[in-house]
Amino acid sequence: xxxxxxxxxxxxxxxxxxxxxxxxxxxxxxxxxxxxxxxxxxxxxxxxxxxxxxxxxxxxxxxxxxxxxxxxxxxxxxxxxxxxxxxxxxxxxxxxxxxxxxxxxxxxxxxxxxxxxxxxxxxxxxxxxxxxxxxxxxxxxxxxxxxxxxxxxxxxxxxxxxxxxxxxxxxxxxxxxxxxxxxxxxxxxxxxxxxxxxxxxxxxxxxxxxxxxxxxxxxxxxxxxxxxxxxxxxxxxxxxxxxxxxxxxxxxxxxxxxxxxxxxxxxxxxxxxxxxxxxxxxxxxxxxxxxxxxxxxxx
Numbered sequence: 001x002x003x004x005x006x007x008x009x010x011x012x013x014x015x016x017x018x019x020x021x022x023x024x025x026x027x028x029x030x031x032x033x034x035x036x037x038x039x040x041x042x043x044x045x046x047x048x049x050x051x052x053x054x055x056x057x058x059x060x061x062x063x064x065x066x067x068x069x070x071x072x073x074x075x076x077x078x079x080x081x082x083x084x085x086x087x088x089x090x091x092x093x094x095x096x097x098x099x100x101x102x103x104x105x106x107x108x109x110x111x112x113x114x115x116x117x118x119x120x121x122x123x124x125x126x127x128x129x130x131x132x133x134x135x136x137x138x139x140x141x142x143x144x145x146x147x148x149x150x151x152x153x154x155x156x157x158x159x160x161x162x163x164x165x166x167x168x169x170x171x172x173x174x175x176x177x178x179x180x181x182x183x184x185x186x187x188x189x190x191x192x193x194x195x196x197x198x199x200x201x202x203x204x205x206x207x208x209x210x211x212x213x214x215x216x217x218x219x220x221x222x223x224x225x226x227x228x229x230x231x232x233x234x235x236x237x238x239x240x241x242x243x244x245x246x247x248x249x250x251x252x253x254x255x256x257x258x259x260x261x262x263x264x265x266x267x268x269x270x271x272x273x274x275x276x277x278x279x280x281x282x283x284x285x286x287x288x289x290x291x292x293x294x295x296x297x298x299x
Contacts, residue, residue, distance in 0.1 A: 002253035002287060002297030004037055019254075019299045026255060090117035090132055097245045099224060107141035108148065113167070113223050114244035134244065135167035137178075137221040150175075154203040155192075158183040164195075165221045170240035172233075176200035178220040186210070202233075226268040232261045238278050239296065246271040246294065253297040257284055 003023060006016045024031040094100050094112045102110045104120065106127055112118065116134020121127075124146070129136065131152040140148045142161030150157045150166045154173040157166055162180025167173070175184060177195045184192045184201055187208075195201060198217040203210050213231060222229050223241070230238045236258040243250040245268045252258040260282050266274040272294075275286050279296050287295045 001037060001251070001289060001293075002285075002295045002299065003034070005287065005289075005295075006297075006299050016299060023254075030255075089119055091120045093117040094134070096247060104141075106143060106146070109139040109141075111137040111139075111221065111224055113137075116244075131166050131168055133168055135165065135169070135221075135223060135241075137163070137165045137224060139163050154187050154205040154208075155201070156185045157195075158185070163220075167241075170234070170237045171206050172202055172204050172237050174200065174202040176215075176220045178217045222265075223268070228266045228268060228274070230263050230266070232263055234258065235260050235262050235278055235282075235284075235296075238262055238266070239275065242266060242268065242271055242274045242278070246275070248290070248292040248294060250275065250294045250296065253295050254284075254299070257282055257296065257298045 003016070003020050006013070007020060010016050020034065024034050092100075092102055092112060094114055094116050097114050099114060100112045102112065104110065104127070105122055108127070110118075110129070113135035116136065117132040118136060119130040119132065121130075127143070127146050127148045129138070129148075129150045131150060136150065138148065138150060138159070140159050140161050140163070144160055148159050148161075150164075152166055152168045152173050155166075155175060157164060157175045159180060159182045162182060163178040164180070164182045165174075165176045165178070167175075175182065175195060177197055177199050179197050181197075182195045184195060186192045186203060187205075192201075198214050198220075199212070200215060200220075201210065201212045215229075215231065219229050226245070228238060228241045236252060239250060239252060239258075257279060262278055262281070264277070266277055268274060272286060275294070275296065276284075278284075279286065279298075282298060284296055284298050287297070289295055
């Protein structure tokens with residue numbers, strides 16, 4: 001959609017054409033997506049101001065933006081599908097920009113990040129939290145007879161009494177420890193190792209790549225103070241976190257931009273400014289296609 005916007009504004013711009021060719025050359029799916037975007041735009045956008053186009057010979061920015069906004073509306077159902085499925089499975093969910101504290105019956109205190117969902121099972125032999133999406137900070141009440149387990153795609157974190165975070169954003173699962181020690185098991189293995197205060201581990205579930213590092217324990221769960229920290233994370237992952245504070249969907253149109261690394265501390269009190277700060281070092285732009293859709297691209 002970002003490519004369409006630039007192409008319709010500057011149809012003779014060779015840089016815009018080159019960006020489109022690069023996008024379409026990535027795979028047959030990318031080419032099909034481009035063709036579908038043009039087809040949907042013809043249906044939704046070309047009828048807007050047709051007489052004016054006959055007089056001036058081109059589509060103006062307002063017409064393009066309106067057309068793309070209608071395209072965004074067509075995609076709302078597909079984008080909302082996973083959220084509806086999460087809602088059926090979850091015991092506790094949060095909304096956009098909502099950070100919620102929840103006390104469990106065992107005395108443990110949970111903090112859920114925005115747009116997050118968990119399922120809770122408190123059994124005689126185990127306390128289990130399933131993180132379906134988002135982020136959770138756990139302040140675990142000690143109970144040596146009942147380990148406290150947080151499971152998400154790609155990893156499982158187990159503690160008896162400690163403070164730690166588990167997050168799932170853009171296909172990456174992450175665990176980090178503020179205080180104490182947490183046992184980690186990766187999918188397909190009984191155990192992996194142990195994280196101590198300040199340690200973190202992330203798993204990219206698509207290719208099973210594992211990263212481990214160490215940072216300031218005080219920055220674990222920084223989102224509770226409306227901050228996102230990044231340490232050579234991909235732009236896609238950082239944007240997915242910021243988007244939890246952002247009204248409407250945030251999409252990255254350029255795969256190269258999505259995979260670029262970024263480090264820093266980003267203020268979530270102004271999500272738009274945070275998005276701009278993330279993509280600006282790569283020449284990225286933030287475009288508000290409609291109140292429901294924001295697109296990031298490098299053109």
